[in-house]
Structures are given as C-alpha cells and as structure tokens.
Amino acid sequence: MQVSFIVPLFNCLPLTQAMLASLQATLPPGLAHEIILVDDGSTDGTRAWLASLPPGQFRILLNEENLGFAGANNRAAALAAGELLVLLNNDLVLLPGWLEPMLAAHRQLGPRAGAIGNIQRDARSGAVDHVGLVVNLTGKPEHDRTPPCFLERSFAPVRPMPAVTGACLLIARQLWTELGGFDPGYRNGGEDVDLCFRARAAGRVNAVALRSVVRHHISASPGRKLRDEENSYRLARRWRAELAAAxxxxxxxxxxxxxxxxxxxxxxxxxxxxxxxxxxxxxxxxxxxxxxxxxxxxxxxxxxxxxxxxxxxxxxx
Incomplete structure (x- = not known):
C-alpha cells in the first residue's frame, strides 16, 4: 500500500528543512511512498531551495497564488497516487515510530476508519498539546491535552475522538475524495474539524493513535490566527447540532x-x-x-x- 505524504509550505524554510529530514529519517524500511511538497507562495527563499533539490526526491507543486491550508492540501491530494494520504505541517518534528501506530489504527478500524491523528507535543516545552479535538463548554472545538495513561496506551491504543487536527492527519484517499477534501471556505483553521465531522456523518470513526507522538512548533505557521472568528462561525453554522451533541x-x-x-x-x-x-x-x-x-x-x-x-x-x- 502506497502512502502519499503531503506537506504544504509557506515560508519558515529552516523548519521545513528540519521537518523533511525528520520525515525521511523515520520512514519505515520498504514503505512505498511519495512526498508531495506544495509551496503556497513562499517569499523567504523556499522556492530557490526547492529548485536546488535533486530531481525525483520529491514531487513539487508551486502555487502562483496563496491558496491557504485547505487549498494547498486539496491541490496536492488531487494529484496523489497513494491509497493513504498523510497530511503534515512543515513545522513538525517527526519522531522515530510515529507513523506505524497511525497505520495500525487505520487497519484496526477497517472500513469504519475516518481521520487518524496522534499525540502532539510542543516542540519547545515538550508539553502535550494535542490528543484529539473535543468540544468545550461554549460548543467550540479545542485541543484535548490530557495525556493517556500507561494502561490506555498499552491495551487501548486507539482512542475515538470527535475530530483530530490537520497538522498530522492520516486518511484514505478514497474517503478524502468521497468527502470532497477540505472546504476551501475555511482559511487556515476549522477545515480539519469540518472534514472530521463530515466523516462522522458518513458513519466513519475518527481516532487518535496513542502510541504515535510528534513534536509541533505551535503557531509557527504564518497567518494562522487571522480568520479564527470567521472560521469558528462558519463551522458552528454548519455543525451546530453536531457540536452540541459532541x-x-x-x-x-x-x-x-x-x-x-x-x-x-x-x-x-x-x-x-x-x-x-x-x-x-x-x-x-x-x-x-x-x-x-x-x-x-x-x-x-x-x-x-x-x-x-x-x-x-x-x-x-
């Protein structure tokens, strides 16, 4: 089974270089894969660096205008060849053994599998930042930061959740296509929750692979907070009943x-x-x-x- 890794890029070249080095260092031996880099209008030297890379190492897409997180991922996913898509932020640090538990969680859920996420720790402090997304007292999604206990990681390593972040997300390409990918109406926020809720509405189970851990340079992505209110409003208007129920x-x-x-x-x-x-x-x-x-x-x-x-x-x- 081939895996397509999709990495949207927008500036932050040193983080991109470190992330790709960690990705290549942690790939399971013999894994059939491709790595698709989609540059979303970087202005910091990223494009010159991409042009200097050896041919065939990556599939490189260059957006002539900034499409945002949803649009960049959608463009790459439409061209992906793998049966599984793994969406990765360019500000992650991937740790040894991060991918295998996500693949195992997807296999365990079988035809019920929706979006699979993992545990994410703050790259600077090491504090747990994400164990899935939950809905808080005001009906808004937020990161669950409760680390799993030893027994849960050992005997129940796949935790169903309402949603997971798109910073590190695995999903079957067929399901992605059936759902229509990310809604580009969201601008750098909310599109991952919307995708997960559409998967739930289709009868799928979103989950966190509790044995998979990565580090994330939180809020390193430029422009991430510019439209939070609009994104939240769009999500709530579409999924009001589901947010309350979840x-x-x-x-x-x-x-x-x-x-x-x-x-x-x-x-x-x-x-x-x-x-x-x-x-x-x-x-x-x-x-x-x-x-x-x-x-x-x-x-x-x-x-x-x-x-x-x-x-x-x-x-x-």
Missing amino acids: ADAGCRTWSRDYLAAQLYAPCAAEYRLALAALAFLAHLRGPPAEAVAAVAAGLEGEFTRWAKLVPPASIPA
Missing part, C-alpha cells in the same frame, strides 16, 4: 465545576444533580441535562457574539 468535554467541565461548587456550599436539594454529575464523570451514565443545557447556552452566546463581529452573509453555510 460536547462531552464541555459537559465534563460543567460537572467538575458543579461538584467543586457543592463542596464549598453544599445544598441538600442539589444532591440528585451532584450524584448525576459524579456518575457522568465516572462513565456510568450520560451527561446531566443541566450540563447539556449549559453547552447549548454557551453556543448560543457565541452566536450572539459572532452576529456582532461577522456579517452572516459573508460566511456561507
């Missing part, structure tokens, strides 16, 4: 906060709710209705805020 993390935050408040000011009339929150946190039952309502209220508050910041007509559903 807000397990938000419900857990509410339940923990509620129990903490009860410890300081217990109220006998609220013992039922406290027990319900405790049972939910212990994975014995679903979230309390009050927690679900709190997430819905948080998401409603975000829509009120977005209505003042972003004209709805500028963000197609």
